[in-house]
Amino acid sequence: DTGVSQDPRHKITKRGQNVTFRCDPISEHNRLYWYRQTLGQGPEFLTYFQNEAQLEKSRLLSDRFSAERPKGSFSTLEIQRTEQGDSAMYLCASSLMEWNEKLFFGSGTQLSVL
Amino acid sequence: AQSVTQLDSHVSVSEGTPVLLRCNYSSSYSPSLFWYVQHPNKGLQLLLKYTSAATLVKGINGFEAEFKKSETSFHLTKPSAHMSDAAEYFCVVSVSGGGGNKLTFGTGTQLKVEL
Numbered sequence: 492d493t494g495v496s497q498d499p500r501h502k503i504t505k506r507g508q509n510v511t512f513r514c515d516p517i518s519e520h521n522r523l524y525w526y527r528q529t530l531g532q533g534p535e536f537l538t539y540f541q542n543e544a545q546l547e548k549s550r551l552l553s554d555r556f557s558a559e560r561p562k563g564s565f566s567t568l569e570i571q572r573t574e575q576g577d578s579a580m581y582l583c584a585s586s587l588m589e590w591n592e593k594l595f596f597g598s599g600t601q602l603s604v605l
Numbered sequence: 606a607q608s609v610t611q612l613d614s615h616v617s618v619s620e621g622t623p624v625l626l627r628c629n630y631s632s633s634y635s636p637s638l639f640w641y642v643q644h645p646n647k648g649l650q651l652l653l654k655y656t657s658a659a660t661l662v663k664g665i666n667g668f669e670a671e672f673k674k675s676e677t678s679f680h681l682t683k684p685s686a687h688m689s690d691a692a693e694y695f696c697v698v699s700v701s702g703g704g705g706n707k708l709t710f711g712t713g714t715q716l717k718v719e720l
Contacts, residue, residue: 494648495648526708531712531713532712532713533695533697533710533711533712533713534649534695534708534710535710536707536708536709539707547707582648582649584649593651593654594651594708595648596641596648596649596650597648598646598647598648599648
């Protein structure tokens with residue numbers, strides 16, 4: 492499968508714990524995006540990378556959230572001191588750097604904070 | 606700010622009948638608009654995109670959408686629904702700038718297809 496893959500598919504954690512998600516984009520894609528989707532809503536933009544540089548962060552991304560893409564390939568999204576409001580589906584997408592590029596989405600990581 | 610409004614949260618049709626999913630957009634200039642579909646436990650998939658080349662856009666699986674500037678609409682249609690079309694559909698507007706393609710999603714329309 493050469494699509495965007497995310498790991499894990501599901502994560503259950505207790506409030507206050509740290510969690511980390513991983514995204515492996517399509518290999519030749521130099522842009523990588525993170526979105527968050529809560530129940531009954533459309534996905535919301537969190538942040539994006541062009542190669543290893545994080546170029547934009549949403550106001551939704553509080554100080555407890557950090558994302559990295561150290562070698563311009565896979566990316567990690569870490570949430571520290573999780574809160575119940577962090578429960579959501581975290582989606583990763585990748586694309587080529589071109590005008591009106593097409594985003595390819597992974598299946599997401601479903602986070603449940605108890 | 607650019608945004609989209611999906612007018613129906615749920616639509617139910619019979620198999621073989623037409624599908625209409627409504628979307629209105631708000632934009633201060635000519636937008637890039639998309640429709641994405643999300644099947645359970647699968648990633649979001651692009652159905653079609655409008656980028657000002659033609660007002661009637663054909664997508665995958667028999668779907669098409671028409672951009673109507675006078676009505677600020679971008680409704681998604683399909684002549685004949687199939688059971689496999691049951692999914693959640695998102696109307697999306699793109700905000701380009703800063704080098705990235707930031708997508709703003711609508712709240713989604715859940716399509717149910719009945720026998």
